[in-house]
Amino acid sequence: MANPHASDTPHWEAAFEHYYQDRMVDAFEEISEHGVGEAGELIRWYRIIEAEAMTRAKSSVLQVAPWLTLEFVADETMGIEGELGERTLQACIDVAKRLGWEHKVPTRLAILAEVTDAPWATNPYGYCVSKEPYEKICLPNYLVDDESEFSQAVAHEYAHVISSNVTDDYAPRWVEEAISVLVERRFDAEIWEQFRVDPSMWLSPTDLEVMLVDRSDDDGTKEEIWMAYQQAGWLGRYLSTIDGVNRLGEFLHEIANESPRINLVRTLKGQDRTDSALRRVFGMGKAELFSRAYSWVVALDSIEP
Numbered sequence: 035m036a037n038p039h040a041s042d043t044p045h046w047e048a049a050f051e052h053y054y055q056d057r058m059v060d061a062f063e064e065i066s067e068h069g070v071g072e073a074g075e076l077i078r079w080y081r082i083i084e085a086e087a088m089t090r091a092k093s094s095v096l097q098v099a100p101w102l103t104l105e106f107v108a109d110e111t112m113g114i115e116g117e118l119g120e121r122t123l124q125a126c127i128d129v130a131k132r133l134g135w136e137h138k139v140p141t142r143l144a145i146l147a148e149v150t151d152a153p154w155a156t157n158p159y160g161y162c163v164s165k166e167p168y169e170k171i172c173l174p175n176y177l178v179d180d181e182s183e184f185s186q187a188v189a190h191e192y193a194h195v196i197s198s199n200v201t202d203d204y205a206p207r208w209v210e211e212a213i214s215v216l217v218e219r220r221f222d223a224e225i226w227e228q229f230r231v232d233p234s235m236w237l238s239p240t241d242l243e244v245m246l247v248d249r250s251d252d253d254g255t256k257e258e259i260w261m262a263y264q265q266a267g268w269l270g271r272y273l274s275t276i277d278g279v280n281r282l283g284e285f286l287h288e289i290a291n292e293s294p295r296i297n298l299v300r301t302l303k304g305q306d307r308t309d310s311a312l313r314r315v316f317g318m319g320k321a322e323l324f325s326r327a328y329s330w331v332v333a334l335d336s337i338e339p
């Protein structure tokens with residue numbers, strides 16, 4: 035028997051095309067009537083598209099900086115959108131400074147409408163998507179009520195904008211999260227304690243990557259996923275303690291380094307991009323980083339920076 039939902043496929047294809055142009059109302063129109071048959075597999079995408087489209091239907095846009103716009107629902111931000119724009123800008127400036135980045139990629143920060151039920155379970159503080167007109171950061175509406183959480187979430191997502199652009203998307207997810215969680219500064223004392231008492235909780239590079247990329251909390255692993263984010267953050271924090279001006283930024287640049295000599299060395303030594311960049315910038319490979327960072331984490335007296 036043929037796929038009973040095969041007729042939905044063209045609608046999903048069209049929806050994704052609109053999605054990456056950020057034509058959200060058109061995107062949702064494609065799937066709201068026709069795509070439901072496939073929503074089983076694509077339910078997460080369905081929710082994302084729905085959330086961004088419902089927001090678009092009633093949103094306004096504020097130009098915050100030449101490269102930065104804020105999309106918000108006026109009834110819900112109730113007059114503080116100017117302040118939210120300033121807070122967003124400041125958080126982006128801080129992260130950019132830390133990573134040695136000049137804002138050049140157009141960026142849109144969308145505060146999603148209250149009614150939307152985007153997949154916050156796996157991305158509790160938001161997500162970031164590279165679209166054609168701009169890098170789009172979407173944050174849940176509840177963050178508006180908490181000034182510091184809002185800025186932390188912006189910092190986390192803007193760090194993704196920077197790392198994915200600097201590395202041409204070559205960085206593994208754990209490297210991106212290492213930097214995003216580091217700049218977000220949301221370290222969890224209980225998780226830190228768990229790492230200290232049980233070394234087996236500290237994952238290898240491969241297992242950490244799998245946990246960050248492939249798992250969804252449908253598997254009932256929400257706690258494990260959170261722990262993986264925390265581990266990534268600790269790796270970033272450890273790297274940030276190694277002296278040297280802007281080594282994290284340099285590390286990201288080195289991951290994307292395409293010089294023939296570097297390519298040759300990588301090939302001859304059988305190193306992957308991250309391992310090779312780590313060795314050149316920090317003088318240690320992946321395995322060594324993971325074990326050194328772990329020793330450093332367990333030896334700390336407190337999680338305060």
Ligand SMILES: [Zn+2]
Pocket residue numbers: 190194210211214
């Ligand atoms: Zn992240």
